[in-house]
């Protein structure tokens with residue numbers, strides 16, 4: 001009979017709770033005391049002892065823990081196994097887990113559920129054995145601190161696997177690199193390496209291919225040595241809605257670009273066979289507002305590639321550039337915009353005008369690295385990508401192809417040059433359909449004629465089409481805008497012609513005046529020498 005049970009042989013429910021609470025409290029106290037006062041080596045012994053009681057000395061599993069670091073090697077290249085594990089483990093979520101996170105971007109079709117992997121063990125089963133995952137190390141924050149606490153409490157978690165976590169307690173400090181620890185019975189080592197890890201890589205690739213949320217990484221602002229990744233700041237979801245459907249481009253050009261991309265992603269074997277890095281370079285050029293950035297986003301959305309926006313002005317040294325490049329993932333686009341605005345990338349033989357032909361001031365984009373030249377940058381990218389990159393695209397954009405360093409324009413340097421120009425009738429129809437949902441309208445004919453007579457960018461048309469949801473209002477506004485634009489262009493042209501005429505006249509007058517001036521000042525009209533030869537009258541002599 002239990003104390004406090006009265007005449008009954010079973011404890012009451014409230015008594016049961018009391019016993020349970022006391023037992024749990026006692027266990028917690030013991031655990032805390034062990035963790036605080038018992039040295040690690042003694043704890044290992046206790047864990048082994050308890051494990052042998054559970055399993056018997058012979059049957060106790062010998063667990064093995066392997067570390068999968070976020071970055072590999074001294075250069076800090078992304079470890080594909082780590083990336084794959086991160087993606088894969090989100091499929092192992094159960095509602096009882098701690099740190100569940102829900103998110104949804106405007107682009108996602110459904111709510112994404114992920115889990116804070118630092119806060120717990122995630123169990124998995126493969127074929128006939130079990131494995132346990134946990135993320136440790138990295139940035140010092142509360143969640144990593146809590147994961148470190150778990151390392152120090154093996155008795156509270158999976159006695160069979162505990163001693164592996166004691167292998168190197170010092171490694172678990174908060175400054176250690178972020179990594180996954182994968183723990184399993186060592187007899188399955190071969191299966192893990194040969195089957196389980198390849199299975200995770202494949203599974204993660206399938207998941208990534210199906211996932212439409214792309215990332216835009218920027219090299220701007222973040223400190224590459226802060227430990228938050230090698231030089232590329234935290235990625236933000238790329239929510240640029242541009243796709244090949246929404247892009248106002250001539251259909252042939254659109255098809256050409258899509259075919260080129262398809263061909264590129266299909267040709268892994270070809271690149272391996274010819275011993276070339278699997279990469280492709282595009283130079284997008286054209287006036288502002290013709291859709292260069294929109295095309296980059298459409299390409300990323302089409303291929304499901306992340307975009308790394310490399311801001312050259314933030315690059316201070318070659319080692320930083322190297323670090324940034326090494327931080328880029330496979331299946332990604334490296335974007336370098338407005339390459340002509342970077343003084344180092346310009347053709348130095350061209351005059352440094354203050355304004356471009358579109359009336360826009362040149363943005364002073366000076367790399368902080370005086371050693372960085374265009375050919376240096378290109379060689380660097382080639383070298384790094386040849387050795388460690390796969391399935392990469394590099395895109396340069398410029399408003400001024402004519403001002404670029406010829407090194408970039410040399411045949412074979414960029415694989416494809418794409419000219420984005422002023423809008424044409426098919427492009428306009430795409431925008432009208434996207435913005436106003438109209439496929440046909442009585443003003444279309446007039447608008448198409450006006451577009452032909454003007455140099456109008458898709459950005460300008462898009463702005464007019466957004467004025468009202470009422471197609472009549474927006475299209476009438478567009479007609480007026482185009483008419484004004486044509487009148488204005490005509491006026492500017494006349495003004496320029498007038499100016500040119502006046503300049504020509506001035507030059508002629510100056511030329512006519514020059515000999516007179518020379519005579520007046522007593523200078524030779526050919527060589528400019530001031531002293532006339534002896535016996536020559538200053539007003540009329542020549543050497």
Ligand SMILES: Nc1ncnc2c1ncn2[C@@H]1O[C@H](COP(=O)(O)OP(=O)(O)OP(=O)(O)O)[C@@H](O)[C@H]1O
Nearest residue numbers: 246247248287288289290291292293294458459462
């Ligand atoms: N070809 C296009 N198709 C659809 N929309 C476009 C196109 N070009 C421009 N736009 C619209 O104009 C906006 C600005 O265009 P975008 O930034 O892509 O031009 P850009 O050529 O990159 O300009 P810049 O040279 O100034 O960087 C886009 O957000 C989009 O709304």
